[in-house]
Amino acid sequence: MAKALPGYGTIVVPKDREVPFGAVTPAPVGTQKLFQTSNWRVVRPVRDEEKCTRCLQCYLACPDACWVYKEEDDRLEWVGDFCKGCQVCIQQCPEDGALVAAPELDFEGGVVRLDKPF
């Protein structure tokens, strides 16, 4: 659709590329399967079930929402596909030894194997 814009001449936007002004484009709900970042990880956080006090500092600190708290079971789940191994949760954990960094190569699976970086 061609539109005359003062000072810019006529602007042509092909019909299939057109987005209405102020439009909301669809975003993934939940997890983004196309942007799995687990292969950025060198170490992964490992939680000690006994020492964990459920203070949820890790849940609050994680930039990628990789700690999920299941309230009904009083359980913390780690989302391995998106954890980049940034260790913010380990830094924030107030309990000594409740969260530790373990080398990723010590584990069998857990990392998404990609053909290309992105």
Place this chain on the structure above:
Amino acid sequence: MAKVHEITVWARGVLMDKEGRDVINIFAQAAQAEGKHAQAFDNYEDLPDRVLVTVRKYVRLSDEEITHKYVYTNDKPEVVVVTEATIVKGIDVLRGMEPGGTLIINTNRPLDSMLKLLPNANLLKTIATVDADGITGVRTVDFSGSEGGVDATGIGKGIAAPIVGAMAKVTGLVKKESLAKIVSDVSGMERGYNEVTIKHLTPAVGELVGAGKHK
């Protein structure tokens, strides 16, 4: 056209970006000092400014002038160098390799444990590990030498030195003496050359029809 040796170096963004870049620059400069033609490309395709993201660096060596200048990615790497062992788990580092290639990994873990992480290990003729972190363990974070700029902090001070030493021994593409003129940490490079663990494999040729094309 003479054979072009393609070397791809895998590193991680920011923390190992300079070390990966040093590996390609040292190797290319040493080859040029020996009269070879060389091209070295820093990363343009991946995300080198994001911490820990896997990034690639490329070197090409040839006895004659390398005619293709505008494509910087190595589609069929002959040698793959992994500067951080966990990358082997998360990325198909041997992608595009033709049977009979070489893989060099910086790790202190046993060589066979690395082979287990490679579903397409049958492409390899040689696999080698070098404990570059055990030898120097230094990683400089600096971007002054990227995108063709002059490196302000000197090249080959950290883990790049043992890795290029290991590469020289495993591939035989450049001489140790040429490397010694370029790297800052000559003793680290010598240790990498001497302490590299090499294993020769037999590529299963019969099974490998079209293996280089796997995507």
